[in-house]
Amino acid sequence: MPAKLAPDRHRGLIIACGELDADERGTRLLARVFALLGAQPRVVLLVAAEDTDAGSDLESGMYAAGAGDVRRAVLRARAEAEPRGLLDAVDHAQLVVLVSDQPLRLSTLIGGTALARAIRRRNAEGMAVAGCAGGAAILCEHMLTHGAEGATPRSGGANFAPGLGLTNRVVIDQGGHASDRLGRLLAALALNPFALGLGLDAATAAAVGPDNVLEVLGCGGVTIIDPAEMAESNVADVAPGAPIRITNLRLHALTGGARYDLDFRRTVD
Numbered sequence: 001m002p003a004k005l006a007p008d009r010h011r012g013l014i015i016a017c018g019e020l021d022a023d024e025r026g027t028r029l030l031a032r033v034f035a036l037l038g039a040q041p042r043v044v045l046l047v048a049a050e051d052t053d054a055g056s057d058l059e060s061g062m063y064a065a066g067a068g069d070v071r072r073a074v075l076r077a078r079a080e081a082e083p084r085g086l087l088d089a090v091d092h093a094q095l096v097v098l099v100s101d102q103p104l105r106l107s108t109l110i111g112g113t114a115l116a117r118a119i120r121r122r123n124a125e126g127m128a129v130a131g132c133a134g135g136a137a138i139l140c141e142h143m144l145t146h147g148a149e150g151a152t153p154r155s156g157g158a159n160f161a162p163g164l165g166l167t168n169r170v171v172i173d174q175g176g177h178a179s180d181r182l183g184r185l186l187a188a189l190a191l192n193p194f195a196l197g198l199g200l201d202a203a204t205a206a207a208v209g210p211d212n213v214l215e216v217l218g219c220g221g222v223t224i225i226d227p228a229e230m231a232e233s234n235v236a237d238v239a240p241g242a243p244i245r246i247t248n249l250r251l252h253a254l255t256g257g258a259r260y261d262l263d264f265r266r267t268v269d
Contacts, residue, residue, distance in 0.1 A: 010210040012123045014166050015130035018174045018200035022061035029218040030065035040068025041094035043150050048105040049076040081115035090118045095128045098135030140166040151179050153244040155187035169262045174200040189227040190235040194252040197225035212262040216254045225248040
């Protein structure tokens with residue numbers, strides 16, 4: 001479950017980003033995110049060791065977009081999520097960014113550590129937390145780790161692990177083109193019809209405010225699949241790898257500037 005809010009505080013933004021390169025599109029999106037936080041925000045950038053190059057490029061892009069200070073922490077072992085200096089940096093940051101190509105690379109390094117607890121606490125106190133590429137999936141309580149490509153949902157086509165739990169409203173898939181991830185999202189929702197499925201294009205973000213209203217930022221699209229009125233699914237009865245039957249789902253394709261209420265499951269002006 002999301003961390004409890006501190007008295008008289010509003011939870012900080014939860015920002016899920018698709019793949020983000022240090023190019024013009026990426027810089028524009030980062031500048032738009034920073035505009036929500038205030039001038040020259042202090043940023044802590046958390047990167048798994050295997051993703052060091054991507055983290056370095058993103059750090060440069062953050063400075064170009066107007067960040068005041070960026071502390072990049074490259075994590076190689078769980079012990080590196082415990083140092084007091086890193087926890088102090090999180091305590092004074094306006095934004096923490098999680099970057100990983102594969103969600104499990106980073107989640108296994110920070111899950112259950114003092115760093116994970118600090119991120120959850122600070123988000124409840126008002127600090128923004130963003131996840132880029134595979135890091136976006138880590139924001140959720142139910143983290144979609146990987147699965148089969150294609151538009152058809154299949155049994156075993158979606159695999160879960162525990163995430164940071166900043167939100168339990170959505171399951172996020174940021175990988176590939178919309179058609180490639182559709183089957184994964186549908187398979188995930190067949191297993192967990194409580195949540196909304198959220199698919200992210202590259203250079204595009206979904207920023208969820210303390211009122212649980214999502215706003216789309218960037219130049220691509222965000223796909224939302226709502227299973228609230230799902231009428232039927234045979235996911236419990238089919239063999240591994242077999243296609244899954246799911247009926248009566250609602251799909252929204254949203255672009256920059258669109259807003260969607262995660263509680264009432266509808267677009268808003």
